[in-house]
Amino acid sequence: MNIFHRRRRTLAGLPVLALLIVTAGCSSSDDNDSAAVPSPDTKATGLCRNLDEALPDKVDGLSREDPEPRSALTAGWGGSAIILRCGVQRPPKMIDPKVAKGADPDAVAGGVNGVDWLMEKRDDGAYRFTTANRTAYVEVSVAKGRDSSGALIDLAGAIKKAIPEGIAD
Template sequence: MTSSHRPFGLPSALSAAALLLTVAGCVPWDAGASVAVPSPPAAEAALCQALAKELPDTVAGLERTDPDPGSELTAGWGDGAIVLRCGVPRPEKMSDPKAQGVSANGVNWMLERPEGGGTRFTSVYRRTYVEVSLDERFAHDAGPLAALAEPVSATIPCALESEACS
């Protein structure tokens, strides 16, 4: 995992791993639970479909177990331990200059801790937003973000052609 760029004003000494050490909780989804499928515009949905084809079968040693309802816009590993949703709306918190973020293998992510618990990361500087929710097993491990960064980087281009995503 690299952390060459930290959006949202994070101190340079703060790494993704250190940030994750402070985060604990659980994802509000469990095995068999349903996950809201995003409704992005057609161009963004096409990017998400490309991402779906590149997602790994395992992340952090967990087998892929997609949530219900089945969709190319959602994916999961470990019966809800890791849940990805592609094409989500821009989080309101991205307008907050105090929002925290991390960089994992060249993809920048904004950190949120939803009221229901868990940790949620949303990609930034990309043509569509990719959200990854992690349960308490990953409170000290940025591995899932690092593992998902390559397919995100390969399929979801920078928001502006002249802009660097990381």
């Protein structure tokens, strides 16, 4: 194949590439559908892989759409509406004695269907929930304006099945 022929093929593909870039830029699932992949130890990674296999196809009525980059440690439903990350670090507020006494109104502990959570309201109005009393930390972010109870109810069974009760390292 000569160079001229190769250039022609590349140039012919440019309009299609430009159209894809413009379409992706207009999409509602552009850079919001990403999630940082945690770096847990080997034990937590194994538990997180088990969780990934146990997760439901739908959460709070939304279909599963995993964020980029693809990983067994992250999952998503409804684009960026609900994002799960498994194997995250323990949140600092989880061990702060002021939180345990209810002094921090933006960090509240509670349970849903047998799974204990630390709830934190974020500056953007979204909520972040992190499991407590499990051998790996699982974080669930719920976008502003969404009722989080449906997500936590739908995820509880998979978390109980895959992540045993205990204290994460």
